[in-house]
Amino acid sequence: MFDLSGKTALVTGASGDIGGAIAKALHGRGVSVAISGTRKAALTSLAETLRDRVHILPCDLANVAAVESLVPEAEAALGTLDILVNNAGLTRDNLSLRMKDEEWDLVLAVNLSAAFRLARAALKGMARRRFGRIIGITSVVGVIGNPGQSNYAASKAGMIGMTKSLAAEVATRGITVNCVAPGLIESAMTQRLDEKQRAWLLAKVAMGRFGTSEEVAAAVIYLASAEASYVTGQTLHVNGGMAMI
Amino acid sequence: MSDVAERVRKIVIEHLGVDADKVTDDANFIEDLGADSLDTVELVMAFEEEFGVEIPDDAAESIVTVGDAIRFLDKATAS
Numbered sequence: 001m002f003d004l005s006g007k008t009a010l011v012t013g014a015s016g017d018i019g020g021a022i023a024k025a026l027h028g029r030g031v032s033v034a035i036s037g038t039r040k041a042a043l044t045s046l047a048e049t050l051r052d053r054v055h056i057l058p059c060d061l062a063n064v065a066a067v068e069s070l071v072p073e074a075e076a077a078l079g080t081l082d083i084l085v086n087n088a089g090l091t092r093d094n095l096s097l098r099m100k101d102e103e104w105d106l107v108l109a110v111n112l113s114a115a116f117r118l119a120r121a122a123l124k125g126m127a128r129r130r131f132g133r134i135i136g137i138t139s140v141v142g143v144i145g146n147p148g149q150s151n152y153a154a155s156k157a158g159m160i161g162m163t164k165s166l167a168a169e170v171a172t173r174g175i176t177v178n179c180v181a182p183g184l185i186e187s188a189m190t191q192r193l194d195e196k197q198r199a200w201l202l203a204k205v206a207m208g209r210f211g212t213s214e215e216v217a218a219a220v221i222y223l224a225s226a227e228a229s230y231v232t233g234q235t236l237h238v239n240g241g242m243a244m245i
Numbered sequence: 246m247s248d249v250a251e252r253v254r255k256i257v258i259e260h261l262g263v264d265a266d267k268v269t270d271d272a273n274f275i276e277d278l279g280a281d282s283l284d285t286v287e288l289v290m291a292f293e294e295e296f297g298v299e300i301p302d303d304a305a306e307s308i309v310t311v312g313d314a315i316r317f318l319d320k321a322t323a324s
Contacts, residue, residue, distance in 0.1 A: 127287060
C-alpha cells in the first residue's frame with residue numbers, strides 16, 4: 001500500500017515544518033523530490049538528510065516570474081512531474097479594520113495565486129501523460145475562519161474552491177486534485193500565534209493537543225498514492241477533531 | 246498537401262489516437278473525432294507549441310475542424 005517508487009514530486013514551502021515533513025514522507029515512499037522554498041539553508045539541510053533523489057529549487061512565490069519558471073525547472077530536474085504539493089504559505093495577521101492592502105495582497109499572491117499558476121503549469125505535462133496528483137495544503141481556518149486572519153482564511157478557502165474546479169476539469173485525465181486541511185499543528189507558523197489565539201484554538205481541539213507535521217504528511221501520502229485514485233476534489237481534514245466537517 | 250497541413254494532421258492523430266483516414270479537412274474535432282472540451286484546449290496548445298504562435302481564445306473557439314486549424318496556422322505562419 002502507498003508505494004510511490006519511481007514517482008516525482010515538487011513540494012513548495014519545503015523549508016518549513018510541514019513542507020519538510022511532506023518532502024521526507026514522499027521521499028521515504030520512493031519519490032524523487034524537488035524541494036522549493038525561500039530559505040536556502042533549510043533546503044540544503046533537508047537535501048543533506050535525504051541524500052539522494054533530491055533537487056533544490058529555491059523560489060520566492062511572491063515573484064510571478066519565478067513562479068512561472070518553477071514547474072519547468074522541476075520538470076527539467078526530475079524528468080517529469082507526477083505530484084505537485086502546493087504547500088507554501090505565509091501569514092500576515094491583522095484585524096480586518098487594521099489590515100493593510102499589502103498584507104492582504106501578499107497572502108493572496110503567495111498562498112493562492114502562486115498555487116494556481118503552479119497547478120496550471122503542472123497540468124500540461126500531467127494531462128499529456130494521463131497521470132497526476134495535485135495536492136494543496138489548505139487550513140481548517142479556510143473553512144471555519146479565524147479572527148485576525150481574514151486574508152489567510154480567504155486564501156485557504158480559495159484554494160478549496162480552486163481545487164474542486166481543477167478536479168472537475170481534469171478528472172478524465174487520470175489527474176486528481178485534492179486538499180489537506182491541517183488544524184492546529186506544531187510548527188513555526190503556529191508558534192507565531194499569540195497566547196490568546198493558541199488557547200482559543202486549542203480549546204476547540206477534541207484531542208486536546210497539537211498535531212504534528214508528520215500527521216499532515218501522512219494524509220498527503222494517501223492522496224498521492226494509487227490507492228486514492230478515485231478521490232478527487234476533496235479536502236481531507238487533519239485536525240484532531242477541531243472541526244468535524 | 247502543405248507542410249502545415251501535414252504537421253496539423255500528425256498532432257491530431259497523435260493526440261486523439263484516431264486513424265489517419267478519419268482526419269480529413271472537414272472532420273469536426275468533437276463530433277467526428279471524439280474530442281472532449283479539454284482535448285480541444287490541449288490541441289490548441291499543441292499547435293501553439295509546434296508552430297511557435299499564439300492562438301487567442303476567440304480564434305481558438307472558431308477552430309472546430311481540422312481544416313479550420315490548417316487555415317488558421319497557414320495564415321499565422323505566413324505573416
